[in-house]
Amino acid sequence: NRRVTVRDLAAAKERGEKWSMLTAYDAMTASVFDESGIPVLLVGDSMGNCHLGYETTVPVTMDEMALLSAAVVRGTKRALVVADLPFGAYQEGPTQALRNAMRLVKESGVGAVKLEGGERSLAQTELLASAGIPVMAHLGLTPQSVNSMGYRVQARNEQDAHELLRDAKAAQQAGAFAVVLEMVPAQLADEVSQALQVPTIGIGAGPHCDAQVLVWTDMAGLTPGRLPRFTKQYAQLRETLGGAAQAFAAEVADGRFPLAEHSFN
Ligand code: KIV
Ligand code: NA
Numbered sequence: 001n002r003r004v005t006v007r008d009l010a011a012a013k014e015r016g017e018k019w020s021m022l023t024a025y026d027a028m029t030a031s032v033f034d035e036s037g038i039p040v041l042l043v044g045d046s047m048g049n050c051h052l053g054y055e056t057t058v059p060v061t062m063d064e065m066a067l068l069s070a071a072v073v074r075g076t077k078r079a080l081v082v083a084d085l086p087f088g089a090y091q092e093g094p095t096q097a098l099r100n101a102m103r104l105v106k107e108s109g110v111g112a113v114k115l116e117g118g119e120r121s122l123a124q125t126e127l128l129a130s131a132g133i134p135v136m137a138h139l140g141l142t143p144q145s146v147n148s149m150g151y152r153v154q155a156r157n158e159q160d161a162h163e164l165l166r167d168a169k170a171a172q173q174a175g176a177f178a179v180v181l182e183m184v185p186a187q188l189a190d191e192v193s194q195a196l197q198v199p200t201i202g203i204g205a206g207p208h209c210d211a212q213v214l215v216w217t218d219m220a221g222l223t224p225g226r227l228p229r230f231t232k233q234y235a236q237l238r239e240t241l242g243g244a245a246q247a248f249a250a251e252v253a254d255g256r257f258p259l260a261e262h263s264f265n
Contacts, residue, residue: 118167
């Protein structure tokens with residue numbers, strides 16, 4: 001009954017087995033996904049938007065990441081838990097990256113960390129990997145750079161596509177055990193997936209990646225408003241949960257709750 005390891009994920013690629021990753025930000029939700037057999041849980045800095053009420057991932061701090069990562073680890077038995085290094089936690093250089101990654105491993109108990117960028121984060125990836133901390137790279141649309149790149153499909157022209165493939169190979173060479181591809185054309189994601197020995201994990205990157213990731217609040221229909229086209233709602237939790245809250249309030253208002261069976265004499 002051990003946890004999933006990065007070696008298991010490498011073996012899955014060799015066998016041609018596809019797998020899935022979901023984000024998680026708390027122990028309760030993480031335990032549901034763990035019991036459902038999701039092998040990898042990402043404590044994404046999407047917690048900024050989905051859990052902490054920020055508008056982007058940019059303000060997320062190391063303290064927030066450490067706290068929520070520890071909760072996800074406590075809520076799980078089997079999943080490999082991967083924590084994002086938040087914006088500002090690794091851009092200063094490899095030493096800063098190692099200090100913060102080490103905190104997530106030692107204090108929160110995660111099995112791996114993720115950081116955005118290929119070439120631009122290579123020294124960080126190398127140092128973490130050589131220190132024995134598994135690193136997941138994140139290429140294509142990198143939301144921590146929203147202020148310079150916006151939210152749109154990446155690598156649409158040949159030069160950018162070439163650059164992304166180079167980034168992916170460089171990340172693998174530096175020791176990354178997997179590469180997230182966010183919002184890149186499906187043909188390019190296919191090419192990258194075939195070129196790499198390590199698994200690719202797609203989000204808005206077509207069907208040819210070795211794995212797929214979704215943000216759990218999107219996948220479960222909890223996120224309000226219009227969703228990006230690459231996601232899919234497998235439940236309508238916002239409706240279900242809102243309905244439960246309304247039913248509770250209505251029963252209290254008209255005296256249907258609590259009844260004798262819920263009370264003590
Ligand atoms: O923070 C996040 O949820 C992510 C995934 C979308 C890959 O980085
Ligand atoms: Na992220």
